[in-house]
Amino acid sequence: xxxxxxxxxxxxxxxxxxxxxxxxxxxxxxxxxxxxxxxxxxxxxxxxxxxxxxxxxxxxxxxxxxxxxxxxxxxxxxxxxxxxxxxxxxxxxxxxxxxxxxxxxxxxxxxxxxxxxxxxxxxxxxxxxxxxxxxxxxxxxxxxxxxxxxxxxxxxxxxxxxxxxxxxxxxxxxxxxxxxxxxxxxxxxxxxxxxxxxxxxxxxxxxxxxxxxxxxxxxxxxxxxxxxxxxxxxxxxxxxxxxxxxxxxxxxxxxxxxxxxxxxxxxxxxxxxxxxxxxxxxxxxxxxxxxxxxxxxxxxxxxxxxxxxxxxxxxxxxxxxxxxxxxxxxxxxxxxxxxxxxxxxxxxxxxxxxxxxxxxxxxxxxxxxxxxxxxxxxxxxxxxxxxxxxx
Amino acid sequence: xxxxxxxxxxxxxxxxxxxxxxxxxxxxxxxxxxxxxxxxxxxxxxxxxxxxxxxxxxxxxxxxxxxxxxxxxxxxxxxxxxxxxxxxxxxxxxxxxxxxxxxxxxxxxxxxxxxxxxxxxxxxxxxxxxxxxxxxxxxxxxxxxxxxxxxxxxxxxxxxxxxxxxxxxxxxxxxxxxxxxxxxxxxxxxxxxxxxxxxxxxxxxxxxxxxxxxxxxxxxxxxxxxxxxxxxxxxxxxxxxxxxxxxxxxxxxxxxxxxxxxxxxxxxxxxxxxxxxxxxxxxxxxxxxxxxxxxxxxxxxxxxxxxxxxxxxxxxxxxxxxxxxxxxxxxxxxxxxx
Ligand SMILES: Cc1cc2nc3c(=O)[nH]c(=O)nc-3n(C[C@H](O)[C@H](O)[C@H](O)COP(=O)(O)OP(=O)(O)OC[C@H]3O[C@@H](n4cnc5c(N)ncnc54)[C@H](O)[C@@H]3O)c2cc1C
Numbered sequence: 159x160x161x162x163x164x165x166x167x168x169x170x171x172x173x174x175x176x177x178x179x180x181x182x183x184x185x186x187x188x189x190x191x192x193x194x195x196x197x198x199x200x201x202x203x204x205x206x207x208x209x210x211x212x213x214x215x216x217x218x219x220x221x222x223x224x225x226x227x228x229x230x231x232x233x234x235x236x237x238x239x240x241x242x243x244x245x246x247x248x249x250x251x252x253x254x255x256x257x258x259x260x261x262x263x264x265x266x267x268x269x270x271x272x273x274x275x276x277x278x279x280x281x282x283x284x285x286x287x288x289x290x291x292x293x294x295x296x297x298x299x300x301x302x303x304x305x306x307x308x309x310x311x312x313x314x315x316x317x318x319x320x321x322x323x324x325x326x327x328x329x330x331x332x333x334x335x336x337x338x339x340x341x342x343x344x345x346x347x348x349x350x351x352x353x354x355x356x357x358x359x360x361x362x363x364x365x366x367x368x369x370x371x372x373x374x375x376x377x378x379x380x381x382x383x384x385x386x387x388x389x390x391x392x393x394x395x396x397x398x399x400x401x402x403x404x405x406x407x408x409x410x411x412x413x414x415x416x417x418x419x420x421x422x423x424x425x426x427x428x429x430x431x432x433x434x435x436x437x438x439x440x441x442x443x444x445x446x447x448x449x450x451x452x453x454x455x456x457x458x459x460x461x462x463x464x465x466x467x468x469x470x471x472x473x474x475x476x477x478x479x480x481x482x483x484x485x486x487x488x489x490x491x492x493x494x495x496x497x498x499x500x501x502x503x504x505x506x507x508x509x510x511x512x513x514x515x516x517x518x519x520x521x522x523x524x525x526x527x528x529x530x531x532x533x534x535x536x537x538x539x540x541x542x543x544x545x546x547x548x549x
Numbered sequence: 550x551x552x553x554x555x556x557x558x559x560x561x562x563x564x565x566x567x568x569x570x571x572x573x574x575x576x577x578x579x580x581x582x583x584x585x586x587x588x589x590x591x592x593x594x595x596x597x598x599x600x601x602x603x604x605x606x607x608x609x610x611x612x613x614x615x616x617x618x619x620x621x622x623x624x625x626x627x628x629x630x631x632x633x634x635x636x637x638x639x640x641x642x643x644x645x646x647x648x649x650x651x652x653x654x655x656x657x658x659x660x661x662x663x664x665x666x667x668x669x670x671x672x673x674x675x676x677x678x679x680x681x682x683x684x685x686x687x688x689x690x691x692x693x694x695x696x697x698x699x700x701x702x703x704x705x706x707x708x709x710x711x712x713x714x715x716x717x718x719x720x721x722x723x724x725x726x727x728x729x730x731x732x733x734x735x736x737x738x739x740x741x742x743x744x745x746x747x748x749x750x751x752x753x754x755x756x757x758x759x760x761x762x763x764x765x766x767x768x769x770x771x772x773x774x775x776x777x778x779x780x781x782x783x784x785x786x787x788x789x790x791x792x793x794x795x796x797x798x799x800x801x802x803x804x805x806x807x808x809x810x811x812x813x814x815x816x817x818x819x820x821x822x823x824x825x826x827x828x829x830x831x832x833x834x835x836x837x838x839x840x841x842x843x844x845x846x847x848x849x850x851x852x853x854x855x856x857x858x859x860x861x862x863x864x865x866x867x868x869x870x871x872x873x874x875x876x877x878x879x880x881x882x883x884x885x886x887x
Contacts, residue, residue, distance in 0.1 A: 160551050161815040235550065427885050442882035447829070449881055450805075453822075454830040457552075457804035464552035477797045533790070540789035544769055544796060547784040 210283035245417030268391040290320040290334035307336035316382040326375035348396035352388040412459040415482030419452040480535040483525035490519035565615035573619040575856040588623035596652025602633025606813035610755035617759025620863040627679040630752035632656030638744040656686035681723040697737040717866035750824040751809040754831035757867035764838035802834035832874030835864040
């Protein structure tokens, strides 16, 4: 155990800092507090897309990857240093995570040589991807999905519906899980297809988020033709990839979750001061308890990272997902409590910072639902980490 | 930054675990409630590890976690974590430090006044002196007009110590009216005080995390064995989710203890804050482990026949020792509101 970073790690950090000092877009400075939601109307802000490309071109998009994939072959601990520095500065890599966080890594692992050529554009953000997993009747129970793909010669004919599909209205490709065997047990009849979003038969109906923005959609498939070469991995082997792609997402997520929580705690302190309740013991203790939570989660994340870097599976990631998403909600709630009668006010005249506490509170609901709800995380911890029987 | 244990540390943890499983079974903790002498043979085994008091805090905490896991009675915590810690930060008389590190003498510290908080005060009555009845040295920490001073006295057992009973018998506490015994020969600088108290906070946190982990392990085991409605209670989701939450709070407390002990060894600027966080996190873990632990055990957990209460008692007392959780939260808020 040791606290300091090694010489090469420090060198890595100073290179990163120099790059960020020089190139961080001005827009990043105010648009990304709390929930990391971009201000403005565009689903994917143009400046952010340019920023993602610049990170890629300079080897700072996924630093653990080789240069041709937007990285610089850095070590796992350097990856953590990188994620921490970005979070600390509240600088996003991109808002549309599917391409670089899920599609890229999954194609590298499961894709064939042709499909691997799609990876660099996914990570650079040149291709916008969406992920078609959830359906009206298959949310937590993802394996219950019924969107079907029937093979006809060298073409799959896809019929069905996806829902909550983030970025579907701007995406050019969908990483879509479909049922290819109606008879097999539910986990064994799922395949993964790459579907072009401009294929005839696809209809996208945007759904408005709880915060008023339309960032996800319903996607309907009616006799959509997909060439068989767009099958990723084995036919009926899709389930293994779902497990993999979620793991990619979770591995780096904790740094961000914890960093946001820490920033929220700092903002709570400022809010309490601004509202004259900084001497209130009750308020102080609640904020201190939030600090304790954020701080101990950071340590837990480091610990999980240590075992992950040594190649063992790290249960810490389920813990981190569960704890940081729940804590986020509680922290925003505390902000509203401090605001008292003005807790729910959102206007510019009287609402504290345009209602950002209550807005963040609402947006934070997504974190305990999407990507495996808190209940599902607890099931995973109980059954896979603690070895309790399935129910 | 590297949170993985070295192979020596892994070995230390395993050695401690095996040694304590053998030397400190629940039966010993139980008989210690009425027979104080049973701690002596245990200390005879543990004194070989007294040198941990002057070495890495990370190693000390690894060991203390295992002591908390078995709710070990005896002077290890008082002497190796507290007394040695104080001597080392004061750079005190080397013969005394050597003898303590060799486990040849047993010491304890008198810090808290009657108000119970571990903050140097001019209160002549000192309280919560840990295991003073079995110590042969006592370091008295006293606040004077010219700063904090420490007096090391011998044979506290011969003095008029009044027991302070808590729910827990694995550690004993005493109150002592020091009268005119305060000689104050060793000055204790603010830096030395803070080095000592920070280390003590993470030390008790490590012990407490061990006890919380024990409560959790016993409860998990019980949930797998106990059947109702024809299946293990651990297959019910309400129980699974409680266990998932318990394990989370215990694991994050463990990690925060590990981090805090690393800041102590590194002399990091983050040390004081990290040690308060560790104690508060461990306090929450202990509380949650005992509440849910009892609940999941049902009626059997409510009896003294079952061993669970031994650990529940230790956890409760640890939660209040060296500053209750709320006091540590107040120190954290002092820091973040500064
Ligand atoms: C902002 C946002 C973005 C999203 N983006 C995408 C996307 O891009 N692509 C995509 O495919 N999906 C996306 N989703 C969908 C998300 O993955 C699902 O919402 C999630 O898996 C939960 O499914 P559900 O909404 O059908 O809820 P349900 O599964 O119906 O769950 C309802 C409630 O029941 C509980 N529950 C369900 N099963 C169990 C169980 N076994 N034990 C205990 N409790 C249980 C849940 O925890 C929840 O509280 C997104 C969701 C949100 C909120």
